[in-house]
Amino acid sequence: MDGLExxxxxxxxxxxxxxxxxxxxxxxxxxxxxxxxxxFHEANELQDGQLKQVAALVTPRTLATMQREALGRVDxxxxxxxxxxxxxxxxxxxxxxxxLRDGLQNAIVQGTRWRLxxxxxxxxxxVVIGQQTAGRDEIARNGALATVMPFAAxxxxxxxxxxxxxxxxxxxxxxxxxxxxxxxEHDLSALSRDALPSEIAPFVVAINRLLARVExxxxxxxxxxxxxxxxxRSPLTALSLQAERLDAAxxxxxxxxxxxxxxxxxxxTRSLLHQLLTLARLQQRTDAxxxxxxxxxxxxxxxxxxxxxxxTKDIDIGVSTSDDVFIHAPQADLTIMVKNLVDNAxxxxxxxxxxDLAAGVSNARPWIRxxxxxxxxxxxxxxxxxxxxxxxxxxxxxxSGLGLSIVGTIAARIGATIELADAAPRGLVVTVTx
Numbered sequence: 001m002d003g004l005e006x007x008x009x010x011x012x013x014x015x016x017x018x019x020x021x022x023x024x025x026x027x028x029x030x031x032x033x034x035x036x037x038x039x040f041h042e043a044n045e046l047q048d049g050q051l052k053q054v055a056a057l058v059t060p061r062t063l064a065t066m067q068r069e070a071l072g073r074v075d076x077x078x079x080x081x082x083x084x085x086x087x088x089x090x091x092x093x094x095x096x097x098x099x100l101r102d103g104l105q106n107a108i109v110q111g112t113r114w115r116l117x118x119x120x121x122x123x124x125x126x127v128v129i130g131q132q133t134a135g136r137d138e139i140a141r142n143g144a145l146a147t148v149m150p151f152a153a154x155x156x157x158x159x160x161x162x163x164x165x166x167x168x169x170x171x172x173x174x175x176x177x178x179x180x181x182x183x184x185e186h187d188l189s190a191l192s193r194d195a196l197p198s199e200i201a202p203f204v205v206a207i208n209r210l211l212a213r214v215e216x217x218x219x220x221x222x223x224x225x226x227x228x229x230x231x232x233r234s235p236l237t238a239l240s241l242q243a244e245r246l247d248a249a250x251x252x253x254x255x256x257x258x259x260x261x262x263x264x265x266x267x268x269t270r271s272l273l274h275q276l277l278t279l280a281r282l283q284q285r286t287d288a289x290x291x292x293x294x295x296x297x298x299x300x301x302x303x304x305x306x307x308x309x310x311x312t313k314d315i316d317i318g319v320s321t322s323d324d325v326f327i328h329a330p331q332a333d334l335t336i337m338v339k340n341l342v343d344n345a346x347x348x349x350x351x352x353x354x355x356d357l358a359a360g361v362s363n364a365r366p367w368i369r370x371x372x373x374x375x376x377x378x379x380x381x382x383x384x385x386x387x388x389x390x391x392x393x394x395x396x397x398x399x400s401g402l403g404l405s406i407v408g409t410i411a412a413r414i415g416a417t418i419e420l421a422d423a424a425p426r427g428l429v430v431t432v433t434x
Contacts, residue, residue, distance in 0.1 A: 012170075013167070013170045016166055017162065017163055017166050020162055020166070021159055021162060021163075024155060024158050024159060024162065025159075028151055028152070028155035032148045032151045032152065035144075035147050036144045036145070036147070036148045039147040039148070040140045040141060040143075040144040043139060043144065044136060044137075044140050047139065047140070048104055048115070051083075051115065051129055051131065052104065054117075055127075055129050058085065058121070058127050059121065059122075060121050060125065063085075063127060066085050067085050067086055067087070070084060070085040082131070082132075082135070083129060083130070083131055084129070085127065085129050086127070086128060087125055087127055087128075088100065088118070088127070088128055089126070094114070094128065094130055095109065095110070096109055096116065096128055098126075100116070100118045100128070101118065102118045102119060102120055102126075103117070104116070104117050105118070106133070109130075112132060112134075113133035113134065114130045114131065114132055114133060115130065115131050115132075115136055116128055116129070116130040169197070172195045172196050172197070172200075173196075173200065176196070176204070179191070184412045188211045188212075188215040188218070189211070190208040190212070191204050191207055191211070193205070232269075236266060236269055240263075240270070243259060243262055243263050246259055247259060247263070289330060290328050290329055290330055291328070291329075291330070291331055292326050292327075293326065293327050293328070293331055293334055294324060294326055295325040295326070295327060295359040295366070296322075296324065296325070296359070298331075298334055298335055298338055299357050299359070301335060302335065302338050302339045302342050303317065303342075305339065306342055306343055309343070309346050309347075310346050310355065313346065313349070313351045313352075313353070314352045315349055315352070315353050315355055316353070317346065317354070317356075318355075318357070319356075319358065319359075320356045320357065320358045321358040323360060323361075325359040325360060325361060325366050325368075326366070327366050327368075329414045330414070333414060334410075334414070336406065336410060337410040337411065337432065338368065340403040340404070341370040341403075341407060341432075342355065342357065342370055343403060344404065345371075345372035345374065345428070346372075348372065348375065348428075349374040353372065353373040353374065354372065354373045355371070355372045355373075356369075356370070356371045357369070358370075365433055365434060366433075367431055367432060367433045367434065368432045368434075369431045370429075370430045371423050371428070371429045372427045372428055373423065374426075374428060376422055376423065376426060376427055377428055382420045386404050386405055386408035387405060388402055389405075407432075411432060414434065415434070416432050416433060416434045417432070418430065419431045419433070
């Protein structure tokens with residue numbers, strides 16, 4: 001909960017909404033208080049004017065009638081707001097003091113507050129017209145509340161509109177954040193400044209400049225790796241030729257064993273350089289022409305290349321499905337990905353093992369699956385096997401640790417997901433879903 005509160009207080013959208021909401025509430029409250037007091041005062045003044053008008057109607061001729069009628073009961077009228085008309089000095093419902101001055105005034109009679117108008121008629125009779133203050137205040141209060149209620153409703157509508165407006169204005173930033181969050185790791189292209197507020201544009205320009213510098217630095221590193229791998233191919237080729245010539249010469253058994261070890265080491269180094277060049281080309285290429293590829297054809301091409309490697313280990317390798325599955329992807333990328341998966345499976349599967357290739361479609365999404373009967377990969381290591389040069393501990397197969405890194409790079413480029421799972425009874429199943 002504390003983390004959520006801290007994140008909200010750091011949010012510009014939350015702080016802007018909070019401050020503007022507080023300002024609206026404060027202004028609405030101040031306006032409501034002023035409107036309430038003004039309406040309350042006006043309502044009391046209106047009732048004072050009515051008392052004065054009633055007092056003006058009281059004359060020696062109308063006094064008796066008005067006094068008698070005032071004592072009557074009016075249906076639907078509040079008893080507290082009822083007018084009392086009587087002469088001063090006689091026994092009446094309103095025992096007021098006889099020394100009250102003429103005019104409008106407040107008085108407390110028997111513990112109750114009254115608003116009175118005292119008038120002296122032409123014949124010297126003093127008359128009082130009164131109304132309880134509680135009833136007057138209730139009428140004034142109801143009128144004032146009726147005036148203030150639109151303020152409250154307007155404030156609520158304004159708060160809701162403010163929240164929607166602020167949220168809508170920050171929507172481009174949310175879209176920009178979502179776009180950055182879903183970007184592939186190799187995509188360092190500039191951010192779009194369309195529909196962004198002018199205050200945010202300099203920030204986006206600075207990010208684009210940073211992305212350009214990062215892309216230049218990454219490209220430099222990739223070119224260095226590619227150039228280094230390319231430059232090493234010539235001396236390795238020369239060394240391989242020298243080793244082949246040396247193999248034709250008569251050598252003692254101890255020297256031939258060392259020569260065989262040297263030839264195996266050169267073969268591993270050539271494979272490593274080939275994978276380095278492949279990885280560098282994949283990372284440098286930003287786009288490639290896609291085609292509608294038949295997966296069975298890709299399987300056949302890969303098996304033609306790797307069948308000799310499988311035969312040397314007496315591995316049973318083949319395709320376990322016959323369904324026609326088509327994938328839209330660059331042909332070279334898909335072939336390299338499948339070839340690296342199958343090559344890894346053959347290398348890590350023990351002699352007389354099994355490697356199965358399969359393809360299918362689930363939920364309108366094509367998938368490719370390579371299963372082997374090798375040692376498998378522990379669940380805690382499956383996230384790291386796609387890192388360059390990472391090799392599973394305890395593995396005795398010859399490899400450089402770049403095969404799955406190449407597969408991961410191609411999968412990210414073509415929008416595929418890779419899932420590693422255990423095979424039954426043992427082994428590894430790699431599923432690539434396009």
